[in-house]
Amino acid sequence: MSLARTGSAFSAAFISLFIGYTTTAAAVDCPIKVADSSLLTPGEAVVSINPVSPPMQYVDPKSGELKGMRVEVGDAILERLCLKQKKIRVDDFGTMIPGLQAGRWDMINTGVFFTDARIKIIYMVRYENQAIAVSTRPGDASKFKTVEDLAGKTIGVDIGGYEENKLKQLDQELQAKGLPAIKIAIFNDTNIDYQALKAGQVDANFTIEAVAKEYADRGISQVALKGLYPSPVALAFRNKDFAQAVADTLTKMKADGSYQAIFDKYGKSIWDGPFDVKGPGI
Missing domain, CATH: 3.40.190.10 (Periplasmic binding protein-like II)
Structure with missing residues (x-):
């Protein structure tokens, strides 16, 4: 990681x-x-x-x-x-x-x-x-069919919360399977997460479902995975x-x-x- x-x-x-x-x-x-x-x-x-x-x-x-x-x-x-x-x-x-x-x-x-x-x-x-969702740029959702597809990718996430902890947990689980580490990009602001996604600085974002849907509805992103780690x-x-x-x-x-x-x-x-x-x- x-x-x-x-x-x-x-x-x-x-x-x-x-x-x-x-x-x-x-x-x-x-x-x-x-x-x-x-x-x-x-x-x-x-x-x-x-x-x-x-x-x-x-x-x-x-x-x-x-x-x-x-x-x-x-x-x-x-x-x-x-x-x-x-x-x-x-x-x-x-x-x-x-x-x-x-x-x-x-x-x-x-x-x-x-x-x-x-x-x-x-x-x-x-x-x-x-729950948590994975957001991609429009047209890229097919690249992330399972959480294993996050391996080796640069994934954006908000600082200090449940999502960051779960992404780090997932990274450890994937590495234990012999898959490449996730490159975790930590942001201080969800809006910046999605600006980075739009600019190509990250491959996907790891955010709550409600936020992922909102940005998808705006045409900024696309929801690739959802229902992760419900709580x-x-x-x-x-x-x-x-x-x-x-x-x-x-x-x-x-x-x-x-x-x-x-x-x-x-x-x-x-x-x-x-x-x-x-x-x-x-």
């Missing part, structure tokens, strides 16, 4: 304020449903987001506003909890969980894959199903009680149909299990 890292290095210095306060409800009309002790700032949720994965979370190029399915889900939850919201843009996904642990934010809303390793250190609430996606928290309040809210949203309506709007797959909290000591 060879690694090439593009973009910024792993550092908290790449955390930047994206949006300040968004008032979700007036205190008189909507009593706050989360204890002050469960939040960094009473009555306010500090939410980190990595908005580089359309249509799930991204910055609208025309309005400059945050948009996407995960943004809508998060906004709906916090509005029901009567919390103000302070969104923090985090340009390096690899800093998001350490930032949560360090108390820089209360919640991560950027599609964190649920893993046994992560629930040992943070609290998570599953709410979405997702739930979760919201992540530093505080168990806040996580439980969110889980309870999602349960109510599912019962009244609003949760399903958001997913239907984007054509995405809901989490069909219970909205429960998993994390340290649970």
Whole structure:
């Protein structure tokens, strides 16, 4: 395996304020449903987001506003909890969980894959199903009929996430079979991944299915493989009680149909299990 890292290095210095306060409800009309002790700032949720994965979370190029399915889900939850919201843009996904642990934010809303390793250190609430896909330039999909066809190729992937870990795992498995190493190109931004693909700097990208479909729909790429390493996606928290309040809210949203309506709007797959909290000591 060879690694090439593009973009910024792993550092908290790449955390930047994206949006300040968004008032979700007036205190008189909507009593706050989360204890002050469960939040960094009473009555306010500090939410980190990595908005580089359309249509799930991204910055609208025309309005400059945050948009996407995960943004809508998060906004709906916090509005029901009567919390103000302070969104923090985090340009390096690899800093998001350490930032949560360090108390820089209360919640991560950027599609964190649920893993046994992560629930040992943070609290998570599953709410979405997702998997990984392989994207190629239009017309090249036939070159990648199985994951073994990634051997010896240059494959782009986002830094610090589930996709990077699974691509490295796959590379080790292929090498164990005697196949050439994958040349892994690590990027700090999904948009840059696809620019590199378009420019011929990588042979394919290893991204979540929702993003792969979005870029294919735009005519930028073609989906060659999908359904790889399926896993739930979760919201992540530093505080168990806040996580439980969110889980309870999602349960109510599912019962009244609003949760399903958001997913239907984007054509995405809901989490069909219970909205429960998993994390340290649970």
